[in-house]
Amino acid sequence: MKQLIFALSICLTFGVTAAFxxxxxxxxxxxxxxxxxxxxxxxxxxxxxxxxxxxxxxxAKGKLMGYRDGTYGGAKKKIMMRLTSKFSDQEIAELAEVIGGF
Ligand code: HEC
Incomplete structure (x- = not known):
C-alpha cells in the first residue's frame, strides 16, 4: 500500500510540473x-x-491587461473582459507569450 501511495505521489508531482x-x-x-x-x-x-x-x-499582453481592467476593447469586449477577469498576471503573461509565438 505504501508503495502504491509513493508511486501515485510521484505521478502527481510530475503531472503538475508538466502542466505548469x-x-x-x-x-x-x-x-x-x-x-x-x-x-x-x-x-x-x-x-x-x-x-x-x-x-x-x-x-497581446497590453490588450489582455486592458480587457481585464476595462481600458481596452471594441464592440464585443464584454466576452474578453469576463474571461480575463479570472486570470492572474502570470497567466496573462503566459498567454501573451503563446500569442506572440504564432
Ligand atoms: C467566446 C469567444 C472568445 C473566446 C473563448 C476568447 N476570445 Fe478573445 N476575443 C473575442 C472577441 C469577440 C474579441 C473582440 C472583442 C472586442 O470587441 O474588443 C476578442 C479579442 C481578443 C484580443 C484582442 C485582439 C485585438 O487585436 O484587439 C485578444 C488579445 C484576445 N481576444 C485573446 C484571447 C485569449 C488569450 C483568449 C483565451 C483566454 C480568448 N481571447 C478567448 C472572442 C473570444
Whole structure:
C-alpha cells in the first residue's frame, strides 16, 4: 500500500510540473482556440473580426491587461473582459507569450 501511495505521489508531482511548464499553451488550447483558432489565425464573427496572429508578446499582453481592467476593447469586449477577469498576471503573461509565438 505504501508503495502504491509513493508511486501515485510521484505521478502527481510530475503531472503538475508538466502542466505548469506548459501552462500558457494548455490554457490557450482550452480557453481561447475555440474562438481564435489553434494558431490565432481565425478572424470570424466569434473573434469580433480580430486576429491574434501577428500580435507581439507586448501587444497581446497590453490588450489582455486592458480587457481585464476595462481600458481596452471594441464592440464585443464584454466576452474578453469576463474571461480575463479570472486570470492572474502570470497567466496573462503566459498567454501573451503563446500569442506572440504564432
Ligand atoms: C467566446 C469567444 C472568445 C473566446 C473563448 C476568447 N476570445 Fe478573445 N476575443 C473575442 C472577441 C469577440 C474579441 C473582440 C472583442 C472586442 O470587441 O474588443 C476578442 C479579442 C481578443 C484580443 C484582442 C485582439 C485585438 O487585436 O484587439 C485578444 C488579445 C484576445 N481576444 C485573446 C484571447 C485569449 C488569450 C483568449 C483565451 C483566454 C480568448 N481571447 C478567448 C472572442 C473570444
Amino acid at each position: 511548464a506548459d501552462g500558457g499553451a494548455d490554457l490557450y488550447a482550452k480557453r481561447c482556440s475555440k474562438c481564435h483558432g489553434a494558431d490565432g489565425s481565425k478572424a470570424s464573427g466569434a473573434s469580433g473580426g480580430t486576429m491574434l496572429k501577428g500580435l507581439s508578446v507586448d501587444a
